[in-house]
Amino acid sequence: MxxxxxxxxxxxxxxxxxxxxxxxxxxxxxxxxxxxxxxxxxxxxxxxxxxxxxxxxxxxxxxxxxxxxxxxxxxxxxxxxxxxxxxxxxxxxxxxxxxxxxxxxxxxxxxxxxxxxxxxxxxxxxxxxxxxxxxxxxxxxxxxxxxxxxxxxxxxxxxxxxxxxxxxxxxxxxxxxxxxxxxxxxxxxxxxxxxxxxxxxxxxxxxxxxxxxxxxxxxxxxxxxxxxxxxxPGESALVVFGAATVVYGAIYALNTRDLRALLSYSIVGQVGIMLMAVGTGSALALAAAALHAFAHVVYKAMMMMAAGGLVDAQGRTPLGAIGPFRRSMPVTALVLAIGALALSGLPLTAGFVSKSALSAALGKEGAAFAWFLLTASSAATFLYAVCRPLLLIETGAAARPLADPSPSRLAPMVLLAALTLAIGFVPAALLGRIPGTGAIAVLTPDHIVFQLAVLAAAALVLLLARAVILPGAATLHDIDSLWRTPLWRVVARWLGRPVATYGRARAGVVAVLRNALAGLERQHGPQGALGRNWPTGSMALSAAILLGATLLLAYI
Amino acid sequence: MIPAILRRAVLVLAAVVALLLGADFLVAHHPYFGIDGLPGFALAFGGLAALATLALGAAAGRLIARGAFDDD
Structure with a gap:
């Protein structure tokens, strides 16, 4: 029944x-x-x-x-x-x-x-x-x-x-x-x-x-x-869509200054990884895509819950806003940290388990492009989910004191965080229930060293190149800007820079011409040394001197 | 002027990277494509991927930055 x-x-x-x-x-x-x-x-x-x-x-x-x-x-x-x-x-x-x-x-x-x-x-x-x-x-x-x-x-x-x-x-x-x-x-x-x-x-x-x-x-x-x-399953176009989606998610997540927008872009990027696996099409790849979806639902839901606590604090979730609240909201801060590390695929989290399954599935299928992009996406995810937020974190005291949310809001967050870690510590408990994934090696020394090396190298590069930490913005232009912004405004923005450049060039030429004309005016104008009328007395005196000089020379 | 905490973070990370490079020579690799089994590959690839992501993100960021929070 x-x-x-x-x-x-x-x-x-x-x-x-x-x-x-x-x-x-x-x-x-x-x-x-x-x-x-x-x-x-x-x-x-x-x-x-x-x-x-x-x-x-x-x-x-x-x-x-x-x-x-x-x-x-x-x-x-x-x-x-x-x-x-x-x-x-x-x-x-x-x-x-x-x-x-x-x-x-x-x-x-x-x-x-x-x-x-x-x-x-x-x-x-x-x-x-x-x-x-x-x-x-x-x-x-x-x-x-x-x-x-x-x-x-x-x-x-x-x-x-x-x-x-x-x-x-x-x-x-x-x-x-x-x-x-x-x-x-x-x-x-x-x-x-x-x-x-x-x-x-x-x-x-x-x-x-x-x-x-x-x-x-x-x-x-x-x-x-x-x-x-x-x-x-096995639709090859999905690999292309998935790859483009992974790149899109990383670029946008790396440029936003809004925590909930970051989580949204991150959802898109992780879906891109799943699409690549579905497009690869083997039974193991499909199981790995499903496993990644499971893990992602768990840790992304708890991160959204934690971000919801910040919405209470200030109505918005600027990136780094947890800084002033990290002492008054320790559980929320901890949950966000666990989620960000799971998202990056740190060993002993659910994200590492699902990414290991994806890596094995793509590797065994010989899907080199998807495998290398998956590996690169781990580095990119670590940059936007952990490193950049840490560098942008706000310091100082909160504008108003705020505690962790009520137990009914805190309990599911904590339980999901515990599940994220439990899957990470005992991957076999989940992998054993999914046909075909039981044989995947997860917590082996080479996998752990590999993943830690990718993440550590990415973090070091970001710290050394922090001059290019992306300032970003709370909202970003996307495809929908094409119809959400009036066309004339888009055209004006596109034309704005060339028009401004032309205006500056025109003003420069006009200034040079005006200077030249002013110079001519000074020399040859009505008051110029060469153009003004001379007094008749001085002219008569000059003529008399010239005539006198001529007569004198004629008699000599 | 580099803040002291960042300088310390760079030093700690550099030490971690060195340790991982050493460990990479000790573990038995099971590569899928050959090159991914070379010691140091993960460090080099992770670093290059991060550089490429930052460069792409910085270039795209100039085009896509829109403004403050969207109240629409």
Whole structure:
């Protein structure tokens, strides 16, 4: 019986009840829904479960395999931690939206056919838009909604084209024509935040509330990665998109001065790594991509929770702002530090485990380009997540004293940090549960020395070249600047420099000509020595002297 | 003028790098592409990757820096 119940169901029911209930009853239902979802993820057997008929389609709402269970576990953990963390959030809309969002993410993961998969992706867009909307930044929410309406349309059109023959299985996508595949791929890439569709991530996530950003960091992009694993394993274009996304994420994360924007760009960069692995396509590479997604959901959610504490402090999260609070908010500072080190792949953290799996998968496949880029991305991540924030950290006392957040906000943060370290210290506990990854060597001396050497060399280079520490800005131009900024202003900015240069050159030439004319004026003007009228007396005297001299010479 | 704490950090890191270089000669490598098994490769590659990232980031930063916090 249990195999017919999708883990999405308790969360969707919880979302409906969260609209109706208030206070402690709503809190209790929300937590119970998240616990039930996690329980189902762990207990469901590895096979297809619930089947229902809808509009002539045969929908499979529960299909469990190791990849689905791993993503499901990541999403259920993030949902439970996020809900407990958000208990202090009194916005009723955000609670219902978060439960809907989490339920949709789990619905995608356990969907057994293309129609169910697409329906849950549409629900995911609705839930996530409402979470952004709940943050109070309505313009950002509308931009987010527009992007995801576009992505949803691509997915629906692709799913319709792929199942035109009446077959709605995932396998039908492999047999589908280029139009159907292209539409589905584009829809998933937009949802994944792959370059050049990455702009919406750092536009929306930093503008969510302190609690909403936690859910946003976990679900949409990783659900899309799961979709790519399910529908496009071994698609070579993903290596190209993934590589461009890794570079984009590093450049932007290295230039921003906003902590939550940094975390958003970092999500994009890490998704790029997952895309490269999915594009490589071997069973080990797909498992490694799923493992990296799991680890990333865990440590990025806790980092967003920690950043949420700083939002309380000053409404914004300038990079280095933890400096003044590091003594009054020691747990928040510690969690941020553990997250940043895990993100960089430091040994004994979850990030090292998943990056080791990726390295082994790409290396064994002979995917040299992806392997070297993965290694370089570890150095880049260490620069933007650890070294640059440390150099930019603000000193001095806080403007107003602030303590670590309440226990309900602190506990999930600490538990996720503990999980990050536990996976790092005992990698076999996780790797042993994922088929094909059990044999990956993680905590071996050569791997540890290799990774530490990459990170230490990167840090040394940054310190020696600190003159080029990038000043950056809190907001950065992205692809969306093309339509968010009026065209005339962009053209004026582009033309501004040449016009200013021309103006300066013209002024210089005019000044030289004026000086020359002034010189002529001085010599030959009405008052000039050579141009002015001389008095008649002096002229007559001069003429008389000349005539006298002439007469004198004639008589001599 | 280099702050004392940065000078100390550089010295500590240089010592760590030297230690890791020594350790790299002692551990048994399992390279995938040959070159990644050479002692010192990770240090050289990590340093070059960091330089390239900084150069690319600095060049791009001039173009993409937009301004203060986006209140839109």
């Amino acid at each position: 249990i195999e017919a119940v999708s883990p999405a169901l308790p969360l969707l029911l919880g979302a409906a009840l969260a609209v109706l209930l208030r206070g402690r009853a709503r809190d209790a239902v929300s937590v119970a829904a998240a616990v039930a979802a996690l329980g189902l993820v762990l207990l469901l057997p590895d096979r297809e479960g619930g089947r229902i008929g809808w509009l002539g389609f045969r929908l499979v709402t529960v299909a469990v395999d190791p990849a689905a269970r791993l993503f499901g576990a990541a999403f259920a953990i993030a949902a439970l931690a996020g809900i407990v963390h958000a208990l202090a959030q009194r916005n009723p809309l955000e609670r219902a939206a978060a439960l809907l969002y989490a339920g949709a993410a789990l619905g995608i993961v356990f969907a057994g056919d293309l129609v169910t998969f697409t329906i849950f992706f549409e629900l995911l867009a609705v839930g996530s838009t409402l979470v952004v909307w709940s943050g109070g930044r309505r313009a950002a929410a509308l931009r987010y909604a527009a992007v995801h309406a576009f992505a949803g349309a691509l997915l629906i059109a692709g799913a319709a084209a792929a199942s035109a023959g009446g077959v709605t299985t995932f396998a039908a996508v492999a047999e589908a024509g280029p139009l159907a595949r292209g539409l589905l791929l584009a829809g998933l890439l937009v949802n994944a935040g792959a370059f050049p569709f990455s702009f919406w991530v750092a536009d929306a996530y930093p503008k969510a509330s302190w609690s909403g950003a936690v859910f946003l960091s976990a679900f949409t992009t990783k659900a899309a990665v799961y979709g790519l694993i399910r529908l496009f």
